[in-house]
Amino acid sequence: MASHDAARWYVISLRPQGGHASLRRLARRHGAGLLALSPWRLQSLDGAAARAALARALAADVVLFTSPAAVVAARRLSALAPRRGQLWTTVGAGTAAALHEAGVDDVLAPARMDSEGLLALPPLQDLHGRSVGLVTAPGGRGLIARTLADRGASIRRAEVYRRLPLAPSPRALARLRALQAPAVLLLSSGEALDTLLRQLPADAIARLRALPVIAASARLADQARALGFAPVSRADGPQPGQLFAAAAAAVTPLRLASDSLPTAPTGTPA
Structure with a gap:
């Protein structure tokens, strides 16, 4: 030693x-x-099911990436190109930087970089009649999906990578x-x-x-x-x-x- x-x-x-x-x-x-x-180690997901889920999430009113790894994995499946009227948001600055690197210029990230900080953002308070595309991995950050659903959002979950113990x-x-x-x-x-x-x-x-x-x-x-x-x-x-x-x-x-x-x-x- x-x-x-x-x-x-x-x-x-x-x-x-x-x-x-x-x-x-x-x-x-x-x-x-x-x-x-x-x-754990991270493994990107591939295949028709993952691509379809991501396409549906990327078409939502709000697109939310939960980690830089989610951005990296999503880029392997699809181009990341926001459409007019969408809100793209993240949990923190690291994920926002990964999206900027992918060519997404307008990204909303909280000053407090955790689930609670994200959920305090004004545009995420009333989501009735709106869809949220959650680009993420299995497990983790369950608070986000539950809270946004309670606020009226229709959640479109896209699991683009997984954590292998x-x-x-x-x-x-x-x-x-x-x-x-x-x-x-x-x-x-x-x-x-x-x-x-x-x-x-x-x-x-x-x-x-x-x-x-x-x-x-x-x-x-x-x-x-x-x-x-x-x-x-x-x-x-x-x-x-x-x-x-x-x-x-x-x-x-x-x-x-x-x-x-x-x-x-x-x-x-x-």
């Missing part, structure tokens, strides 16, 4: 497999390490168990945390629960506390920079405490 503990502190990422790059860059910039505990590798578990430097768990998906906990052995779960948590929203903070995590702090939002800034603030007292511990004299076992 000595080579992994070269960093003075760590962030633990629950992003999907292959989705840790932005956090890893931020970690390197601030002298931190990153431990990836991906609970992925057990943490023995190497990742060994790193978690042996980690000695201060570390912080980053939480931007409640489903990711639930999925990970179902796959971890008891000792690894106990190790995680002993770490500070940075949650992207109040709802996620409440979920983490209900699952036995403490202490739990909130970031300003789910963007990598927001999560990392909160993590750096949370870990500073831990680093100071770690740095103040006496070191064993040379040649003396620690």
Whole structure:
């Protein structure tokens, strides 16, 4: 483990497999390490049924993408071209940026980048007689569909990708168990945390629960506390920079405490 503990502190990422790059860059910039505990990998869906569902969703009065992965998967199935009079919206800035990259210029995204922030947008308050195309994956964000349906919307759901559970590798578990430097768990998906906990052995779960948590929203903070995590702090939002800034603030007292511990004299076992 000595080579992994070269960093003075760590962030633990629950992003999907292959989705840790932005956090890893931020970690390197601030002298931190990153431990990836991906609970799943993402798989785009294809075939006639997926294409038909997406076409129906893209023809709705309101088109709502729930994640950047939904945008990437949808682009593999169809061109993304809003028609006049439609509202295209997203949960946050990352998904909006993915739509901009796909050529969709006019996208409404909430300042508060979570389900509650999206549902507070004025155009989504009264949806009687209107259709909402929800471009998403199975599971996740059930609050959005339920709330919009309660407001009168006809929901057209298009599942364009899916999350396949992925057990943490023995190497990742060994790193978690042996980690000695201060570390912080980053939480931007409640489903990711639930999925990970179902796959971890008891000792690894106990190790995680002993770490500070940075949650992207109040709802996620409440979920983490209900699952036995403490202490739990909130970031300003789910963007990598927001999560990392909160993590750096949370870990500073831990680093100071770690740095103040006496070191064993040379040649003396620690």
